[in-house]
Ligand SMILES: O=C(CO)[C@@H](O)[C@H](O)COP(=O)(O)O
């Protein structure tokens with residue numbers, strides 16, 4: 240059975256991309272204690288995005304350190320090659336990019352066969368229409384509000400109407416699919432993203448870049 244997510248809104252998913260990699264286990268414990276709901280893990284292959292991060296080995300090493308669900312954001316070409324590996328390493332949510340495979344339906348099916356929550360991510364320029372025929376299969380859609388590849392980038396406000404439109408489509412189609420938003424989320428940008436309809440906020444630098452993780456997470460939960 241796929242994991243059940245908490246019913247709170249918004250759910251906060253700190254991205255460890257901005258954490259101190261020399262003590263990742265401690266960093267993960269700290270955000271868990273500070274009120275995070277999920278742990279966001281950014282997987283980059285140096286091809287789909289111009290950066291490299293880590294693979295399933297790091298995820299399985301972190302798994303015993305926390306009970307937070309693992310939200311794995313695959314920024315890799317042909318993600319279907321590695322879905323089983325990430326599922327076995329401890330992923331609970333697996334998100335692939337629509338732009339990274341010509342076989343989106345097949346890749347989504349593979350995630351579901353692993354009994355994980357399935358998501359598809361869209362780059363800032365990618366229209367929602369690519370999801371037309373798979374939307375009812377998805378547990379969540381991840382709307383990128385920066386060009387993927389790096390933490391600490393500036394939020395792209397032109398993506399806000401896309402979140403609003405997606406929310407309306409989901410309501411119209413009666414789908415329970417969650418909207419996750421990733422990139423440049425901080426206490427200033429969170430409000431407009433939530434007003435547009437986001438359910439899950441990913442934040443790297445706005446949490447791990449701050450001294451007080453609890454304060455940073457609270458500010459995202461109820462931005463003003
Ligand atoms: O997927 C990505 C970047 O490609 C993100 O998850 C970033 O790690 C978010 O970092 P901030 O923009 O919040 O600093």
Ligand SMILES: [Fe+2]
Pocket residue numbers: 254279280281312421441
């Ligand atoms: Fe991400």
